[in-house]
Amino acid sequence: xxxxxxxxxxxxxxxxxxxxxxxxxxxxxxxxxxxxxxxxxxxxxxxxxxxxxxxxxxxxxxxxxxxxxxxxxxxxxxxxxxxxxxxxxxxxxxxxxxxxxxxxxxxxxxxxxxxxxxxxxxxxxxxxxxxxxxxxxxxxxxxxxxxxxxxxxxxxxxxxxxxxxxxxxxxxxxxxxxxxxxxxxxxxxxxxxxxxxxxxxxxxxxxxxxxxxxxxxxxxxxxxxxxxxxxxxxxxxxxxxxxxxxxxxxxxxxxxxxxxxxxxxxxxxxxxxxxxxxxxxxxxxxxxxxxxxxxxxxxxxxxxxxxxxxxxxxxxxxxxxxxxxxxxxxxxxxxxxxxxxxxxxxxxxxxxxxxxxxxxxxxxxxxxxxxxxxxxxxxxxxxxxxxxxxxxxxxxxxxxxxxxxxxxxxxxxxxxxxxxxxxxx
Numbered sequence: 001x002x003x004x005x006x007x008x009x010x011x012x013x014x015x016x017x018x019x020x021x022x023x024x025x026x027x028x029x030x031x032x033x034x035x036x037x038x039x040x041x042x043x044x045x046x047x048x049x050x051x052x053x054x055x056x057x058x059x060x061x062x063x064x065x066x067x068x069x070x071x072x073x074x075x076x077x078x079x080x081x082x083x084x085x086x087x088x089x090x091x092x093x094x095x096x097x098x099x100x101x102x103x104x105x106x107x108x109x110x111x112x113x114x115x116x117x118x119x120x121x122x123x124x125x126x127x128x129x130x131x132x133x134x135x136x137x138x139x140x141x142x143x144x145x146x147x148x149x150x151x152x153x154x155x156x157x158x159x160x161x162x163x164x165x166x167x168x169x170x171x172x173x174x175x176x177x178x179x180x181x182x183x184x185x186x187x188x189x190x191x192x193x194x195x196x197x198x199x200x201x202x203x204x205x206x207x208x209x210x211x212x213x214x215x216x217x218x219x220x221x222x223x224x225x226x227x228x229x230x231x232x233x234x235x236x237x238x239x240x241x242x243x244x245x246x247x248x249x250x251x252x253x254x255x256x257x258x259x260x261x262x263x264x265x266x267x268x269x270x271x272x273x274x275x276x277x278x279x280x281x282x283x284x285x286x287x288x289x290x291x292x293x294x295x296x297x298x299x300x301x302x303x304x305x306x307x308x309x310x311x312x313x314x315x316x317x318x319x320x321x322x323x324x325x326x327x328x329x330x331x332x333x334x335x336x337x338x339x340x341x342x343x344x345x346x347x348x349x350x351x352x353x354x355x356x357x358x359x360x361x362x363x364x365x366x367x368x369x370x371x372x373x374x375x376x377x378x379x380x381x382x383x384x385x386x387x388x389x390x391x392x393x394x395x396x397x398x399x400x401x402x403x404x405x406x407x408x409x410x411x412x413x414x415x416x417x418x419x420x421x422x423x424x425x
Contacts, residue, residue, distance in 0.1 A: 205256020300326030
């Protein structure tokens with residue numbers, strides 16, 4: 001009971017939105033009888049002894065999810081979206097370690113029309129046990145799966161998820177609490193590996209851009225920091241020494257699309273997607289906030305007039321200079337091992353087995369080679385292309401034929417609209 005009181009006191013220091021009535025029953029779907037007993041005692045302590053000013057829904061999450069999972073306190077600008085989207089997770093199995101909401105349904109893109117129907121809301125979730133997650137989801141949300149998956153069962157679904165494409169199982173066009181939702185499920189170990197090593201650059205690339213984080217763990221947060229550092233370093237290596245702030249964010253946003261086959265197929269994706277992501281309402285501030293800790297850690301950027309960048313100004317048109325403190329060699333050391341090994345051979349006479357850039361001649365050789373940016377772009381494209389291609393084909397299996405056709409038609413309409421808008425300029 002002392003441990004329970006400590007947990008209660010810890011929760012009391014956190015402010016969460018929306019207070020709802022205490023549940024009078026405890027569903028066996030979510031907890032064992034012993035946990036139910038603890039939960040009832042927890043409710044009594046919450047209301048009378050400790051006077052915790054928080055929602056019972058939040059208290060239930062301490063039982064529902066892994067103990068290392070942390071609910072994220074959203075920025076004030078995102079609080080309304082957080083309050084609207086966090087409850088969506090309650091309709092999914094309680095085996096979620098990490099969850100984010102993203103895309104135009106969460107963060108508006110440039111040129112979006114207010115007269116159009118609300119876009120589908122995208123989620124990504126990770127679980128440490130894919131088989132158990134799908135086993136429960138098949139029971140509680142069978143309509144989220146095509147017929148063949150319901151027949152094959154959770155082990156087959158988990159196997160397809162983890163062995164094909166970007167190692168994600170996508171569920172598209174389902175209605176949860178009145179929202180049209182698409183959500184992807186990835187195993188937590190594979191999420192961390194992609195963030196740290198860019199094994200597919202699929203989820204890692206999605207997280208180069210602002211998202212609304214709903215819950216996470218310290219391990220995933222640290223892996224994401226590594227991912228952002230690598231993304232910033234990659235973008236700086238591909239840009240000239242002088243560039244605008246907008247060019248920096250667009251270079252970062254474009255990394256994950258550089259090898260995506262959808263970008264080269266007419267009708268598959270909006271050709272202006274990268275610019276729209278960066279220039280949408282609030283997105284510039286999102287990029288600034290996302291990369292501020294990494295920029296403060298790395299340093300080496302200043303305004304073209306020589307002033308230090310202590311904060312970003314204006315609408316992203318300011319000219320920035322990369323100083324000698326951010327040498328190419330230092331930036332290359334931040335790249336994932338897979339990328340370093342792919343580009344090491346042309347610039348290191350004797351690359352080490354680890355792929356690190358330890359040779360003193362590496363920087364000089366790279367600086368003299370005008371093809372370096374093409375070499376780096378090619379390495380990224382090879383990582384992304386296969387995983388993205390297989391994942392696109394895999395979507396036909398996970399969503400089912402009917403939903404795939406409807407989803408593809410919606411994408412085609414967006415592409416057509418973007419093409420027509422470009423012609424009118």
